[in-house]
Amino acid sequence: MADYRVISSDNHIYEPADLWTSRIESKYKDRCPQLMPFQDGQVWVCDGRRGQGLAQGTNPGRRFEDPETIIRLDVFENVRPGGYDPDEHVKDMDIDGVDVSIIYPTVGLLLFGTVPDSDLLTAIFKTYNDFTAEFCNAHPKRLKGIAMVNIDDVQEGISELERARKLGFVGAMITVYPPEGRRYNSPEYEPLWAAAESLEMPLGMHAATNRVGSGEGFQGPETSRRAITANMDHWVRMSLADLIYSGVFERYPKLLVGAVEHELSWIPHFLDRIDFNYTQRGIGPDDYRFKEDMIPSDYFHRNVFAGFQEDALGVRDRHIIGVDLLQWGADYPHVETTFPRSREILEEILADCTDEEKSKIAGGNAARVYKV
């Protein structure tokens, strides 16, 4: 086996059953995320709305053994302990051959799209950040946290970003697509980009984190949900195109934004389209033009990174996408995780890469972005 450092750029906490009820400020006790009985299992309920079941914590490895055994409805006691216990998380990393985990939430992810009350969402995220800072501090060299930040109120979001920096988080996640009526090309977000750049906090846009409004349909009825899930890259493409076309990366040249768990092979077509629209279609009077003959794909290569698990076409196209952008992740302990076969799968998916490319994709690129 090749000798390179492996960093999972996308591991997850599975939030303890009492994370919010035991810690959140008392006025939100009844409205914060908590487990309720549902049919033969449990579901998370937040502010009167039923959310996800326990499947994203109880099924790691089943896709390799027998996908037909993937259980949708389950109870908390079957969640893999590595989801909420840092010692167990690190033990599973050792089994899986992972040196460092970049930690995202699980229950928290879908709250962007299901909690319209912005003050409640901010309180939920702060409580999550307090817990996750402790979780990571149990093994500070192995576990590196990504803070959850609500930017409905941009100034409030910046305050939490600053607090997260002090708590030891290596980056923050923001909604992949803002709420109805707002877009990332708007000047209202300008102070956020400035703060993220000066705090050196990369901003991750994880799949399934659309704010309430456009794109929340992936949580809709089953007949349409699969269609949305298979097309989820649309929202991160929209947000990245808005950031690029409005010149954000020209004004904040060191700002780093990640497309997390969106896989890779949408990128070559996206780059082709963003350049074609910039260079070969009519230019409107309000269209931003870049300095120094830069084209949209140049900013993508400089300011964007892309997390994935196993995307053979994306790895094949790594020279179009940019080898330095690619960050592999295990997605532990979710249904789709490569655990416990991450090393084997890495060797397989990176078989055609040079040793230098392997070490970048498996860990080096994440190490550079998160300074770990």
Add this chain to the structure above:
Amino acid sequence: MLNCYHDGGSAAFQCNFDMYVRLSLTDIIFNGVFERFPKLRIGAIEQQLAWVPFFLNRMDFNYEQRALGMTGYRFKNDMKPSDIFHQNVFLSFQDDALGIRDRDIIGVDQLMWGSDYPHQESTFPRSREVLEEILTGCTEEEKAKISGGNAAKLYRI
């Protein structure tokens, strides 16, 4: 839900247009429409091609390997979403080098070149020259299919 033109930023929409045809095709495929109407043909017109390989990968992955995919509509005869795509969907394009490179993944029988005359993006008056150029790596049989044979068969002309 997807009608977001009101607040400007149309450039971002233009380079991400394929979302709409992808959503429609997934709604049709995942709900079994092509199984019930096996000779129905639906085309993605002027959407270019290079989004298709990723799209096929995502449809099959969501159908086969995700918990939520296991409980929805299931196809007969072990068909996968991409099999149905290859049978019932056709695609028009003008000039997409990445798509031509990936023609075996997309399906050579589904590709239909078009000149987009008289629009600003049209290959007119250099269509023959552009065709030769974009199909350089193709076999003679593939060239004949992509530049006309597939359209002739579909429209019976």
